Amino acid sequence: MRSRITNLVVSGVLVLTLGVITAAAFTKTVTIKVEGMKCPKCSASVSKALKATEGVEDAEVSAEKGVAVIKYDDQKLTETKLREVINSTGFKAKEEPGQ
Amino acid sequence: MAFAAPVSVLRQDVKAPQFALKDLNGRIVRLSDYKGKVVLINFWATWCPPCRAEMPDLVRLQREHGKEGLQIIGITYPPERRARVRRFARGLKVNYPIILGTREIKARFSSDETLPLTIVINRDGKVIEIISGILLREEFDEKIKPLLMKDIEGEMSNAKSNH
Numbered sequence: 603m604r605s606r607i608t609n610l611v612v613s614g615v616l617v618l619t620l621g622v623i624t625a626a627a628f629t630k631t632v633t634i635k636v637e638g639m640k641c642p643k644c645s646a647s648v649s650k651a652l653k654a655t656e657g658v659e660d661a662e663v664s665a666e667k668g669v670a671v672i673k674y675d676d677q678k679l680t681e682t683k684l685r686e687v688i689n690s691t692g693f694k695a696k697e698e699p700g701q
Numbered sequence: 702m703a704f705a706a707p708v709s710v711l712r713q714d715v716k717a718p719q720f721a722l723k724d725l726n727g728r729i730v731r732l733s734d735y736k737g738k739v740v741l742i743n744f745w746a747t748w749c750p751p752c753r754a755e756m757p758d759l760v761r762l763q764r765e766h767g768k769e770g771l772q773i774i775g776i777t778y779p780p781e782r783r784a785r786v787r788r789f790a791r792g793l794k795v796n797y798p799i800i801l802g803t804r805e806i807k808a809r810f811s812s813d814e815t816l817p818l819t820i821v822i823n824r825d826g827k828v829i830e831i832i833s834g835i836l837l838r839e840e841f842d843e844k845i846k847p848l849l850m851k852d853i854e855g856e857m858s859n860a861k862s863n864h
Contacts, residue, residue, distance in 0.1 A: 638750055641748075641749065641816070643749075643814050643815050643816045644749045644750060644751050644752070644815075644816050646815045646833060646834045647751035647754075647817070647834040647835040648751075650833075650834040650835060650837070651834075651835060651837065654837050654839060690754065691750070691751045691754055691835055692749075692750030692751045692752070692753050692754030692755075692835075693750050693751075
């Protein structure tokens, strides 16, 4: 009986660990340069739109540095889609060479 | 310019401060003109990229939901030159009143300096929501559409009770 409980607990821990590892494997962080964010009052819309996008786990936007640092699930989203979301707020996500 | 009783920083679910201000064509726009409608007061600036990005959506919302009782009023903030605002509004074929705002009127609605900023007023003239930043489609569906539906439901139940 005891060994059965131990087996169940070990299996449970294993499943949870695998789940966490898999979720972490899908999470990517990207830094995108954003042009035109001269007014800090306006840049709030960029993080708002990003955070409302399904698959975005977190978004930090700095008007001062002109960047958006985005943590996202790459199974649900692509970097191209993230750039489209930024562009929809009236700013311009700078294309990186090779994209 | 005329205001109702002063409300320094507006809280949600309180009566919206009344105003009477001139639009770009010199016509006096009063909040009371839109009694019974769901009013969105959109603070914006011509130099603000998200404000410019959301304006075509606001034009579309006014066109699509105007019959249901939606009324958008654009108020520039901070103060801007009339000619510049007029040129911009014409270019976008804005189909709702645009008012040249002042710091005073903005302060009566909200101390939030984010642009754009949209004040949502229900059919009873109460501020229901202050939407900071660009108005997302999901926000409109979730927060504003139910306000538009409310009157339709009310009218239907009134019609039923009259029969």
